[in-house]
Amino acid sequence: MLSGELADELRAHLFPGDGLEAAALLLCTVTGERRQKWLGREIICVPHTHCTRRPDFIKWPGEYVEAAIDRAAVRGDAVIAIHAHPGGLFAFSHADDESDHLLMPAIRAGTDRMAGSAIMIPSGAMRARLYEDDRATPVDLVMRAGTDIEAWWNDEATASGSSKPAMAFTCDMRTSLARLSVCVIGVSGTGSIVAEQLARLGVGEIILIDFDSIEERNLNRILNATLADIGGLKVEMFADAIRRYRSDCEVISVPRSVATREAVLAACEADILVSCVDSAEGRHVADRLSAYFAMPLFDVGVAIPTEPLLLGGRRIVEVYGRIDYVYPGGSSLMDRGVYDAALLEAEYLARTAPQALAKKIADGYLLGMPEEAPGVITLNMRAASTCVMELIARLFPFRQFANETHARSIFMLAEGDEDVFAESQFKYGSRFPVGQGAAEPLIGLPALAEQRRDA
Template identity: 55%
Template sequence: MIPETTLALSCVLHERIQSHLFPGDGLEAAAILLCARTPGPRLRLLVRDVVLIPHEACQRRERDGINWPGAYIEEAIDHGDSERLALVLIHSHPGGLFAFSELDDESDQNVLPGVFNAFGDLHGSAIMIPSGAIMARIYEADLIAKPVDLVTVASHDLSYWWEVDARLTGSSRRPVAFTSGMVDELGRLSAAVVGVSGTGSVVAEQLCRLGFGHIKLIDFDRIEHRNLNRILNSKLSDVDVRRLKVEMFTDAVAGYRGDGVAEAVPASVLTREAVLAASQSDVLFCCVDTLEARQIADLLAAAFLIPLLDVGVVIPTRKGDEGAAIADVCGRIDYVQPGRSSLQDRGVYTPESLRAEYLQRAAPEAHRQEREAGYIKGLIEEAPAVITLNMRAAAACVNEFIARAYPFRLEPNHLYARTEFSLAACEEEYVAEEAFVPSANPILGRGALEPLLGLPVLRPARVGASR
């Protein structure tokens, strides 16, 4: 079952919080998380910032107890009230108890009424153990605790800490890759696939058959005859009625997974509808062929703290003695963790390339040759025979997710921020996260704050406004 409530942290903030809560003296420490939200229906609390309680400011710090001055709650309230953020009070359990104690319960009942009197309709508390695992719970004004189903951190590895697992087993152990345990956990996760065409249909098929509990399929395009050689599950009958790709694929998935697993979102990722749909997901797969759509996926991942996997393929050509010849057959997979380098930081798109793409779309007379938009650079191919390349890239993309969520590599995952392969040269190269320089990201953890993604074009339409 997909979790109703989630607490998501960026890798950078999680590392900062863990370092503060476990300074090495074996005593409890505390902090306050300031959390934005997704628009719903799932409640995803997104840790946007943190107030660290100085160790020396605490009246008492012991192995199993802590007291700290209320001035820091006032600081958090001042910070959170303007944007209606939720406050989550977090402290460490140096002894490793992965559960709330009776003292924790009493503390919440004493402290949280004052927070609710100040502002807000939702706040919470959390504990962290030395491994970095977090358990959280939320309260409304009635002060009845409700467990947060899932706490997740997208770092070099993907961490998922489930309340039900901790309650039943008392641990935060993770399943092993490629096992039934992995399948069971995937059944509790939601994915979004942006672009359900040549590469995206292969990614989506793998996610569905791996067992993801819910997959949102985002694409506005319709099936054409030229698509039949590379879009999985597409048929001649779909071409006859110009069926939406996402509707075709959703019906196909229902045939082997049942209804409700795949959800069609027949919209461009450049629309509010698609952004809101994707914001509900636990992982985002970008399988598009435009830079603008990649930019939106990049912003979406940062704003809603969702790990992003971006896949692209290309076949460069060269001039041969008898015309165009294949120069290479390439694929690229980028894993992006919110808080570290973005697709823009990695040069996947730039302001200049976005502008050039816009001109190509808006002023086709200035770009009579549209060859650069296709798979094969330098050749105009109506129905390129690229399904084998798409499958190679799509499999690498989904395996990258598995490697992050259920680590199995012999080397650490931070060495594999980008994978590039050349079928012509029979080579595969990897780029470490440290090779990219991250820039400041003002929308990190922004959540549902309007305008979405900081883009005025995504503001809600005014009732009665004319188009």
């Protein structure tokens, strides 16, 4: 898994425009137990002038391998040696095999970890393989998470190049989605609709995270929920519903708050995150998950602000939905003002010292009006559908304009308007490190650190 920024840096070095091979070393954080992922964290570029370079050959000094081993040892990283194939050969050559036979044992011995090698062609597509011993094991998927989400599957590649993304909305798209894992955080008003659409579209694995139980007041907006489900866990109900029509879908239910160690470790094994929460804390965790585990993130929110009337009562000011797409190394939800430190603190006070917020109205969907069972499923449907359409657009581009222009979409139903915001309109704050994986404390939050077990 590579952030768009790291992949672009790597491509710029490997293809300087002279048609000759070039090399680099990628330091990776290895994470995940059920689904192992190698997260690109740092690139060590081998200077072109220090190499013997030809269109189909490269020789580079061992001092850069030693530097990579030394740097990797500090954090326990793994090392992948990468070189360019400027001629476009999207396969490992016999010369590559011979080079790996000499290089991989040296890297494994120096890091005491698996090592890898990879090739990149001018389009930026990559193939990789790992060495635990003398045998090479192909990496199933290399993914670049930037303004577009590019997925290069090993078994779909040929020597002439990588397969093109499937056409959106076709059976081929469903086949591609069947190979991906998507984590949905929050399985309520918008989350249940997002999860339903992902399941019906054919996503192969869906991880559901929600700590809450179903209440009668939820039945008007949580898909598949019935009177018989009241009191049961949302994730268990929804997982059972998916299994009734998708025997081929792996559904993993996590009945925990996303702000728990168990939930974070489950979420990080997905390929893509979708945040459907209604709290600043939930979005803060999703933000950190996206950066630390180099995962693309889609966040959806809805609101119906109201205002008082002079003669009493209230009126609706607007009915709106917001969809943000965040990629590792880009602007975060916090950078974009979706939440801030003050809101995080307010939520903390509400949990630990509710008397400190006694003067604040507990707002729900209708801001300023307490509503136990608001009729908002139509709004939720619109927002959830827009969110999933954004996911499709990133994986299977169909727009007649660049996806970069749609970092955020906001629709306003009362006004009858829709605004879009480009990634360049948001200031990147470098808030969270990219590709750190499960380093302690988990996602940089001391509360999620692994508890020490005293002997």
